[in-house]
Amino acid sequence: MLLSCFAAALVFGQLSFPFAFDPSDFKTCPQVGFCRRGRALAKRATESSQWVSPYSVRPESVVLSPPNASLSAQVFSSLYPGIRFELQVDVLEHGIARVRLDEVNGMRRRYHQAASWALVAEPTLMAPGVVWRFEESGIRALYDDVELEISYAPLTVKLIRAGREELVLNGRGLLHLEHFRTKTAAPSTALSEYQAVLHGNTESNGWFEGGEADGYWEETFKAWTDSKPKGPESFFIDIDFPHHSHVYGIPQHATSLSLRETTGGNQYFSEPFRLYNNDIGGYDADSPMSLYGSIPLMHGHSTESTVGVFNLVASETWVDIFHPVLNKSTATHWISESGIMDIFLLPGPTPDLVFTQYASLTGTAPLPAYFALGYHQSRWNYISSQDVRDVSRRFDAENMPMDVVWLDIQYSQGQKYFIWDNQSFPDPVEMADELAAAGRKVVAIIDPHLKTSNDYPIFSEAQDKGFLVKDAEGEIFVGQCWPGSSAWLDFFNPQCQNWWRGIFSLNSTADGWRWAESTDNTFIWNDMNEPSVFNGPELTMPKDSVHYGGWEHRDVHNIYGMLFHKATASALVHRTGTMKRPFVLSRSFYAGSQRFGAIWTGDNLGTWEHMAAGIRMILSDGIAGMTFSGSDVGGFFGNPDPEMLVRWYQVGAFSPFFRAHAHIDTKRREPYLSAEPYRSMLRDILKLRYSLLPVWYNAFREASVSGIPVLRPQYVVFPKDSHGFEIDDQFYIGGSGLLVKPVTLPHVESAEVYLADDQVYYDYFDHQVHQGAMGGRYVTVSAPLAKVPLLYRGGSIVPTRLRPRLSSSLMxxxxxxxxxxxxxxxxxxxxxxxxxxxxxxxxxxxxxxxxxxxxxxxxxxxxxxxxxxxxxxxxxxxxxxxxxxxxxxxxxxxxxxxxxxxxxxxxxxxxxxxxxxxxxxxxxxxxxxxxxxxxxxxxxxxxxxxxxxxxxxxxxxxx
CATH class of the missing domain: 2.60.40.1180 (Golgi alpha-mannosidase II)
Structure with missing residues (x-):
């Protein structure tokens, strides 16, 4: 879908093309008060050799709860003696440790419900098997081959295996929860007071937060002011991987798979990685800027082990990364705007076990409907039902397989979703039935904003039932999006989700308005659900907007898109009496979104750089559970030349989600429109995808039960081969043994493929033999334009279906x-x-x-x-x-x-x-x-x- 700032220009009559991405529309860390405060805290700690965290456990308050897998204790800050916190440590199944810290009896409650949305169920405590040892300096929990060490003063938590520290919380003393306070009570402290504390004077009040109340109570960005009625409530925590030189995860970012430094001696980026769902189309191909989704999961990896950290926070979060000791370890600093501290330590010690441990918390990607693994044809926009029929027929005429035709916003009457434009689409049910007869489906776009028009029954019902997000004054929040004046559904309200399900019902007895002009072969695309607000700060919803339960948008921003995705997927499952697997594509996502369907990498550019970036993003998405992922083939913006289009189809054919999509101002580029010899090349690529559908389905089945991603990066398959830890341009498909290295450069006739082991590899197409070696080696694989480098790894048996068909259902x-x-x-x-x-x-x-x-x-x-x-x-x-x-x-x-x-x-x-x-x-x-x-x-x-x-x-x- 189109980028919001570009869309805003369209809505307000300022359309210009080509699109120019303007990073000034989005905040940097120096423009965000809590990020400034978090980085300032880290700077003060680094500059002082006497820095000590003020947070400590009261030993006499420690309580073990049956079945001896859970511990609670009181935590105090020596600098804020009147503020009390509670520490909760649980040892869970799969050896996962959960560490929570929350303010007790404060002026108000911190947001604590992220777990209820992200986790698939309440985690199960390990029982039996945990041995607790109480010592003068702290407590140790021993289980499996893991030791969890909780130190009293200062409070630190360490995950240790075989005497080696694997993960450390607050080892550098950057833990800080900004407690709630009144505006008049905000301290004004000076640098001299801070220095006095370091020299033993602990009576100063406020030095830990710096010398002034920086952005506590109000903050302005461009024309928008955030009222911040609750004041400061951020929390910071340093999470270190003492023996892991590489970290992966925290999608979604367009950058390398192995995350680069944002501070320290080898600094690559000047900004921290940001987790804040935003509509940033035409994004840079190498940047730590936040994009459409946010998953606060990070893997630490070395030749010895893999571990993971899942920091369950839903608010805006910034993450600094650096390597403090000759790149043999990794230090990270997480800076979040609100919420409690709720951190899961995933002990590994292998990549596959970390995937399984994370999946035990947030669930796996379900086994998708088979058709969803086929080829999807989309653009903004197919303009009529006749256009849709013509596209389907042209694919048949050119002997090109295809499973789905997509409809963007113009199918609807004035962007009133569910309401067909009866001039262009007078027969939507008949259209869908005709495609179904050919073995094909329709996907229609449904966004979370509703046109504020009384003749729009969806808006009227939502308004009457109180299912719309409120502004800071308690009125319905109204902003600008595709329909113009728009209101946003509040899916944090459970009743809103139930009502949404009814709209999709194909049962004529359903209460309320329902989408009668639909079929069970019509599936859904949830776009703009970051949420994208054309006239909002950073093109999204103001943070002081209010959701069900009284929580501010700042508390739940990154979850919003997931709940829309969840509600729609549930609606499709239950729309008939026979439960069928849904297909719902979402642009925005959060931890747990993998349970509800596919995502894509958003509004990319038709460039070679974005083609390569898409591969890295899909691999990173998979590491964090979002394994059903893909990029817009051909690029959303721009008009790729024939060579680029062929190479991009090769990339798409080896992505879990394979969709071509394009902007409304691009030239039509359905594959049958290409001239020869490119048309035949595209036909062969599509047929190759369909012949390999059994391989893709096998990989999705395994992902659905293990959490191991469909596309497996080099370090996942060969976790002890350090030469592969930074490789992010080739990958394996599930456990099939198929190794792929798409070509993402122009005018290339061969590719260098890395083989990590002493094993034979066979070219998929001509069976040429390539021999790997102990310690790894690169081999040259022929890659003329019509060929993608694809190898069988020796020891594999690969099932395929080689008879050409025009859709997956016919196979x-x-x-x-x-x-x-x-x-x-x-x-x-x-x-x-x-x-x-x-x-x-x-x-x-x-x-x-x-x-x-x-x-x-x-x-x-x-x-x-x-x-x-x-x-x-x-x-x-x-x-x-x-x-x-x-x-x-x-x-x-x-x-x-x-x-x-x-x-x-x-x-x-x-x-x-x-x-x-x-x-x-x-x-x-x-x-x-x-x-x-x-x-x-x-x-x-x-x-x-x-x-x-x-x-x-x-x-x-x-x-």
Whole structure:
């Protein structure tokens, strides 16, 4: 969708193009009072060798709660003796430690409800297994191979494994919760008082916060004034990774995967990383500026271990990063505007375990509807139902697969969402039904702002029911967005979410207004949900606006978009009597958003730099749980030349979410409009994506139960190979063994691909062999314009469907091809195939097919290879490792398995044979015997097999 500041120009008649991004529309740290205060505190601490945190635990107040996995204690500041805090430390399942600090009996309550939105459920305490040791200086909790050390004075928390500090909270003494106060009580302190405290005078009141009340009670940015009625309530905390040289995460930022320094001797950025959801289209391709989503999760990584920190705060947050000791460790400083301190320490010690630990808290990305993994065709805007039909027909005529056509804001009457423009779209139901007959879907945009018009039933109902956000004076907040004068739905109100569900109902008995001109093949795009407000400060909602429960927008800003996403996904699931998987794309997101659907990287530019940045952003999103992610193929702004467009389609085809989208002022660039030879190249890329849909579905299934991302960066797959820790331009697709390095530079005919291990890799297209090495090496892979560097890793078996179809639904009963990429010994390989109906939730009751393919040498001493297919779902390994649910009712003859019992494996391609096989082939399948052809010394193709996917069988290849 279009950038808000560009959109504001459009709304107010100031349209200019090309768009020029203006960073002055958005704040920097020096323009934000609490960020200034946080950085000033860090500067004072750094400059003083005598700096000591004033926060300490009262030993006599420590209380253990059953089942001995939870501790509480009183915390005091030596400089604010009248202010009391409570520390809560919980040891949770998976070895996670939760550390909370909140003001007790203060003038008002700090925002404490972020966990209720982000967490999938209340975390379960570890029981039994925690041993507590009370010592003079503090307390130790011992469990698994982890030690949690809580020091009394000053208060610090350390996660230790094998005697090595892995994570440290407040080790540098930067912890500070700005307690609530009256305006008249704000202290005025001087630098001399601060110096006196350092020399032993602890009676001074206020030195910790600096010499003046900087931005406590009111703050102005350009024409906007934030009234800040509650005064200062920020909190700061230093979180250090003493033995981890690299940190990843805290999306969304357009920058490198391994996060660069923002302060210190090797400073790369002058600004901290900002977490504050904003509509920043045409953004810089390398910047710590906040973008559309915010997830306060960070991984620390080294060759020895991986750990994680999840700082559960919903307000604007800035994060400084530096490497204090020769890049062997990483120090971070988190500066948040409001909320309690609620930090989860994820002990790892591997990347996969950190993913699982985080997923146990916030949930996993669900198994998506199968069609959602196909190709999505969008632009702003398809102007009529006839236009939509023409696009679908042109894809068919050009033999190009496509699953979804998207509709931007012009489908609606005056941007009144749900209300079709009956001049351009007189028959929306018939249009959707025609696409459905071709195996395709429609996605329509629905934004969270409502036109303030009494003839708009959605606005009228929301107003009458009190479901709209209020301004600081208690009136409905009104701002400018696409419809002009707009109000914003308040999804923090549970009743608003229930009402929203009813609007989507296809049941004619539903109460209230409902979207009757819709179908169960119409899906939704939630845009502008940061929220984007054209005439608001930083193009968003004023922080002193008020939500349900009396909480200010400053407290919940980063959560807002997620709740809109959640409400819409729930509405789609329940719109008919039969629960079907939803598809909802959201631009804004927060921790836990992965439970509700896909996201994308926003309004990018049609440049090579943004093409490359999109890959890094998708990898970073996946690290923080948002694994169903993609970038606008071709760039939202601009008109890519044919070479760039081809390369961008290659990037999109290897992104979890694959959508082409473009600005209304760009030239039409549907792939069938390209001239030859580019049109054929684009067709081949689309077909490649569809042939690999089984691989993508396998990867999403694994992500749905483990939290491990669909796209896996180099450090995730090879966590002990330090040469790969900064690599962010290549990646693996799930556990398939497929390694991809898209080309993101012009006029390139080859690519340097890093191979981290002593394993053989095969070119996907011509089977050329590339040999890795211990310690890693780069190999040159041919990459003419028509080819993306794509390799099989030795030891993998990859299932594909090679018959060309025009949509994914038409492939459901197509046969499979198995490519067996033997390891460097030429003897072993393995892979999986997971299938279900791709639409409903019946797989949760065991309606599925899950097969394991393995290749191994026979044990009778013959020179031979066995390729075997057996049922995986009935084995004990088939379990949900996050939730613990097993396929306990799995039946190999379940209804879905019976439905696809005619689906077969039509050919097997074996790569890496050391010798030429015999001409005869033995197949243990109902006593059958089959022939083979296309025999090569290193590559064998076995055709016309006809062995069924649902059956157990094995093939013996002898030489």
């Amino acid at each position: 459901k009963k197509d046969p499979f091809t198995l490519t067996v990429a033997l390891d460097k010994t030429g003897s072993t390989a393995s892979g999986e195939l997971y299938l279900d109906d791709g639409e409903t939730y019946t797989f949760e009751q065991g309606e599925l097919v899950w097969r394991k393919f393995i290749a191994y040498p026979s044990k009778d001493g013959q020179a031979s290879l066995i390729v075997q297919n057996h049922n995986l779902a009935s084995h004990t390994s088939a379990r949900d490792i996050v939730g613990g649910a097993k396929f306990q009712f799995y039946d190999g003859k379940n209804a879905y398995a019976r439905e696809i019992d005619s689906v077969y494996v039509e050919q097997i391609i074996i790569l890496g044979l050391k010798e030429e096989p015999k001409r005869d082939l033995e197949i243990d399948y109902r006593g059958g015997s089959y022939g083979m052809n296309n025999v090569l010394s290193s590559s064998l193709t076995i055709k016309n097999l006809g062995v069924r996917v649902v059956d157990d069988w094995q093939i013996l290849v002898q030489w």
